[in-house]
Amino acid sequence: MRKGKLWSLALIMLLVLSTALAACGDDGKKEGASNSGDSGKSGGKEKTLVFGRGGDSTSLDPSRVTEGETFKVTVNLFETLVNFGEEDTTIHPGLAKEWETSDDGLTYTFHLQEGVKFHDGSDFNADAVVANFARWAGGDAEMFPYYSSMFGGFNGDEEAVIESVTAEDENTVVFKLKRAQAPFLKNLAMSMFAISSPEAFAKGDDDYERNPVGTGPFKFVEWKPNDSITIEKNEDYWQEGLPKLDKVVFRSIPDNAARLNALTIGEIDLADGINPSDGEKIENDSNLQLFERPSMNVGYLGLTVTRPPFDKKEVRQAMNYAIDKQTIIDSFFEGRAEMAKNPMPSSISGYNDDIEEYEYNPEKAKELLKEAGLPDGFEMELWAMPVPRPYMPDGTKVAEVIQKNLADVGIKAKIVSYEWATYLDKASKGEADAFMLGWTGDNGDADNFLYVLLDEDNIGSNNYTYFKNEETHKLFLEAQTEVDEDKRNELYEKAQEILHDEAPWVPLAHSTPLLGGAADLTGFVPHPTGSDLLSNVDFK
C-alpha cells in the first residue's frame, strides 16, 4: 500500500511540474512578444532596437582599440571626415562635404559640413579636426595602436605619413603628407579615426573612454559592463529625418544558441554571430529574416615562426598540406564560406588568383616533415579561440578537426584555450606554437590585410606569427606610396607569392557572417567591415 501511495505521489508531482514548466514557457513568449510590440510596431511610442551580439566593447573611444565590438557601437556615436558606402568600402562624403587632392598626392584639402554640433553642444569645425589629429599624433602605440599602423607612426617618427594638419578657416582643413599614401582616404574613413569633441577628451583619456562625445546620429546614454550599452537618438542630428530609431540597446549574449533563442522569443530584434547551421532555420521562420554580411575577412591558423619546429619552412608547408579545409568549410561553415588560399579575400583589389593552393595531401605533408628531419612528427600546442568570431563560428570544433588531420600525419596537437583577452595577449607575445585567429578588414584595402597582419612593423600588435621578410617589407612600403592602381596591385600580387611559399599561415576560410533580425525590421544593411550604421533602421 505504501508503495502505491508513493507512485501516485510521484505522478502528481510530475503533473504539477509539467504544468508549471509549460506555464513558464507561455509567459516567456507573451512577455517577449509584447515587449517588441511596444518598442517596434506602435508608431507613436518610443522605437527601441535591441541588438544582441557576442561580446562587450572594450572601450567607447574608438581610437584606442583595434577591436570590432567597440566599432559596432562607436560608428553610431561618431562620424568620420569621409564615409564608406552603405555596403562597400567606396569613399563618400561624411563630415567633409567635398575635398581636393593635389596632383602629387601630398596635399588634401577638406571642406567641412557647416552647422554640425557635438553631443555636448560645442561646435564641430576645422579646429576640432586639428585637435583630434594632434591628440593621436602626440600619443604612442600603447595609447592609439591603430594610428601608427595606418599612418606610419607618431610625431617625430621618421616613417610617419602625416606632416601637418592645419585649419585654413572655420570650415577648411588641410592635410600635408610627407609621402603619398594610396589608401589615405580609406584610412580616414575607418571608424577609429572618427572626430571627437575636443572639450570632452581634454578631461582625460580614461574618463573619455566611458563618456564618448561625437557628432553621430546617436548619443551615448549608459554602459553596463558585460551586459549592455544604451544609446539614444540625437535630436539635433545634422542630417534631416535621421536617425529613425529612438533608442538602441547593444546587449552582450556570448552564447550563440542563447542569442538565437533570445531573437526567436522576441527579446532582441537583431542578432549577429548566427551559427551557420542555424541559417536555414531563420530563413524558414516567417517571424525572422536572415542577413548575410558581405565577406571581407579571413580565418587562419597562424604558425609562430620564432618557435621551433615552425621556424622551418618545410614544416609550415606540411601543415598547409595536412589540413583538410574543404571538410572544415562543409561541416562548420555549412558551406557559407570561400576556401582561403591567400591572406585576404578575393573581393579586395590586388588579390592574386594565380596562386595554386596547397591541396589536402597528407602524404605530401609526411614527405615534407621527413625533409625537415621530423619523420615521426612532433608535439605541439594548438590554440583555439574560446569565443565565436565572425570569421570562425566555432573555433574549438574546427580545432578538433585540425587536431585529427595533424594526428593523421603524425603531429600530436594538444588543444589549448584561454579567455579571449588573455588569448590575444599571449598570442601577440608569441607564446603559441600555432593559433587560430582571423581578421575582418576595416577599410577594404590590401594594405589593411597584408601589411597589418604580416609585416615586421606590426610584430607585437597584429602580426602574431612574428613573420619577417625583407622582400615583402619592401613591397608593402612601396605599395603604400604607389598611387597607380595597376602597379600597386602588381606589388601586392608579388607579395602574396612570397607569403604563399613562406607559409606563415594556413589560411582557412573567408566566411559569410550571418545575422538574424525580426521580420518587421527595415533599412538594415550589414556592412562588410562589421560596423553597421543604424541611422536608417526602422520598424514596419
Place this chain on the structure above:
Amino acid sequence: MSELSPKIDGIAEGQIEKESGPWRDAWRSFRKSKVAVVGMVVVVFFVLLAVFAPFIAPQGINDQNMADRLHPPSAEYWFGTDDFGRDILSRIIHGARISLAVGFFSVIGSVVVGSILGIVAGYYGRWVDIIISRIFDIMLAFPSILLAIAIVAVLGPSLQNALIAIATINVPNFGRLIRSKVLSIKEDEYITSAKAIGMKDVRILFSHILPNSMAPVIVQGTLAIATAILEAAALGFLGLGAQAPSPEWGKMLADSRDYLQSAPWTMIFPGLAIMLTVLGFNLMGDGLRDALDPKMKS
C-alpha cells in the same frame, strides 16, 4: 551526508569483526530490496562496459567521418553520430571508462586522506582535532563545485586535475564521518583494554579503530561515486575536465549544445548515460545503507 553517521553508529562492534555473519546478513537484506539490486545491476553493467570498452565499441573514439556527420540513430550507428561524424555509441562506451575511473579513484583518494585525517582528529582530540575540524568546516563552507572549479583553475584544465579537485572537495565529508565514528569507538572497553596492555597508538588505530569505522564509509563511498561522476561531468561540461577529443560524457553534452534542436540524439544519449550511472550508484548506495544499518533490521 554526515547525518548518516548517527544511525550507523549503532552497529555492534563484534558483528563486523567476525566477517561472515554480519556481512552475510547484510547481503541478505540487500537482496531483499529490489530497487537496490536494480541499482547494482546497472552499476555492474557500466563497469563491464568500461572494462571491455575496446572490444565492445564498434568504432574508435576519434574516427571522424564527416560524410555522416549528425546522422540520426540507425542500424549502422545505433546512437547516431555527432558533429564530427563520430559514432556516439562507441564514445559513450569509452566514456564509461573515464566517468567510472574518475568516480572510483577520486572517492578512493578522498577516503584515504579523509580517513587518516578523521582518525587522527578523532583519536587525539584537543588542538589536533580543532585544527583539522576547522579546516573541514572551511572547505565545507564553499559550494563544492565552486571549490572544484577554483582548484582546476589553479592546476589547469585536464582530466587528472579534475580528478584531484573532486577528490579534494570530498575529503571533509569522509573526514567528519570517520572522526565522529572514532569518537564513539575510542570510549569502548576493548580500546581501553588495548591501551591497558600497552598497545601502541598506531596499532590501535589501524587494527582496531579503523576496521570498526568502515561500514558507514562504504555506504558514503558508494553514494559519493555518484556525486563524483556528476561533478566530473559538470567540470567536463564547463571545459575544465577532460580535453578534446576525449569522450567524457559531460564534455559530449557541452559540445552538442548547438545541436539540441537539430540533432537531439547528440545530447540525449550522453545525458542518459550520466543519469543511469548516477541513478545506479544512488540506488545501490541506498540499499547498502539499509542493509548495513541495524536499526532497519526487522
